[in-house]
Amino acid sequence: MKDLTFSRMRRLAFLAPALTVFAAFWLLPITALVRISAADRGAGYLAMLQNPRYLESLLATVALSLLVTAATLALSLVAGLFLARRRFPGRRTLIATLTLPLAFPGVVVGFMVIMLAGRQGLIGDITQALLGSRSVFAYSMAGLFLGYLYFSIPRVILTVMAAAEKLDATLEEAARALGAAPWQIQRDVVLPALAPALLAAGAMCFATSMGAFGTAFTLATDINVMPMAIYSEFTLNANLATAAALSVVLGAATWAALALAHAFGGDGAAAAA
Numbered sequence: 104m105k106d107l108t109f110s111r112m113r114r115l116a117f118l119a120p121a122l123t124v125f126a127a128f129w130l131l132p133i134t135a136l137v138r139i140s141a142a143d144r145g146a147g148y149l150a151m152l153q154n155p156r157y158l159e160s161l162l163a164t165v166a167l168s169l170l171v172t173a174a175t176l177a178l179s180l181v182a183g184l185f186l187a188r189r190r191f192p193g194r195r196t197l198i199a200t201l202t203l204p205l206a207f208p209g210v211v212v213g214f215m216v217i218m219l220a221g222r223q224g225l226i227g228d229i230t231q232a233l234l235g236s237r238s239v240f241a242y243s244m245a246g247l248f249l250g251y252l253y254f255s256i257p258r259v260i261l262t263v264m265a266a267a268e269k270l271d272a273t274l275e276e277a278a279r280a281l282g283a284a285p286w287q288i289q290r291d292v293v294l295p296a297l298a299p300a301l302l303a304a305g306a307m308c309f310a311t312s313m314g315a316f317g318t319a320f321t322l323a324t325d326i327n328v329m330p331m332a333i334y335s336e337f338t339l340n341a342n343l344a345t346a347a348a349l350s351v352v353l354g355a356a357t358w359a360a361l362a363l364a365h366a367f368g369g370d371g372a373a374a375a376a
Contacts, residue, residue, distance in 0.1 A: 133354075140347035147348030157332060157349065163244070164329040165356065168312035171248060172305050175255040180301065182256075183263025184293070198264075202257040209254070209317020216250045216322060217241045242322050250318040255311065259304045266300035267293075306364030310357045329353045 140147045151157045186198060204212065220226045220241040230238040240246050270293065278288045294301075316330040323331050329349060336346035 136347050136350055139343055140351050142344050145348075147342075147344035147346075150342075150345045151348055151352070156327070157345075160327045160329050160332045161352065161356070163327055164313055164353075167244060167248060167251070167328065168309045171251040171255055171312045172309045174248075174252055175259050175308050176301055176305050178252075179256050179259035179263050179304070180297070183260045184267050186260070187264040187267035201260055204254045205257050207254065209250075209315055209319075210321050212250045212254050213318040213321025215253070216246050216318070220246055220249065242325055244326060246322050247319060247326055247328070250322065251312045251315060254315075254318075255308045258311075259308060262300050262304040263297065266297050270296050302364050302367060306361050309360045313353060313357045313360075 182201070186194065207215075218224055220239065222237070222239050222241075224239070224241060227237040227239055230236060241249075274292050274296075275288050278292050283291070314330060316334070319326055319328050319331050320334065330353075333346050333349045333353070336342045336349065
C-alpha cells in the first residue's frame, strides 16, 4: 500500500510542472477570455452577428488560410520528396537555406514582403522597367499570402522529408516491378503513405495562418483578417467583450481544424504534428 501511494505521489511530482504551466498559460487565460466574452449576456457575440465586418473578416481569414495551406502542401510535397531522395553537393546548405524563415518573427517576414512587393520593392522596380507602371501588392491579401507562404513552407518541408525517409522502399519497388508508371506509384503508394503527415502539416499550417499576427500587423494597410480585428477592438476601441468574443471564435475555428486532422489522420497525424 505504501509503495502504491509513493508511486502515485511520484507521478504527481513529475506531472506538477506540466500541470502548472498548463493552468497558468492556457487554462486560466482561456477561462478569463470566455468569461469576458460572455459578459453582458454575450454582448460581444451579439456585436459579431450584427456587424458584417466581423463575419467578412472571419471568412477572409479562413479563405486565406486554406489557400496558403493548399499552396504550401503542393510546393512542400515536391520539394520535400526531392530533398529526401536525392543526394547532391550543397544539399545540406540548400535545406538550411529553405528552413531559414523559421528563425524570423512575423514582423521581419512582413518587412521582407515590403522589400519585395512594396512601393520601393524589387517587383515594383522590375515592372516599372518592363511595363512602365509599378506593381505594388505588399499591403493587400496577396502580400499577406506571400508572407504566410514564406514562413509556412519550411515547416511542411521538414515534415514531408521526415515522413518520406520512413517510407518502405520495397512497396515502390514492388509497384514498379508490376509495371506501374512513376505517376501511378506516386498516386497509389507514396501519397497514401504520406497522407497522415500531410494532413497534420496542413492542419498546423492552417492554424498558424489563422492566428498569425506579426506579418499582418506589418502589412495591415488594407487587410481585414481576424487577428487585426481583434487588435483593433482591444487597443483602438477598448472593446474587451468583442475582442474576447472574436478571440474565442478564432480559437474555436483553429481548434476544429486540428481536431479534424487528428480524427481523420489518427495516430499518424498526431505524431507527425
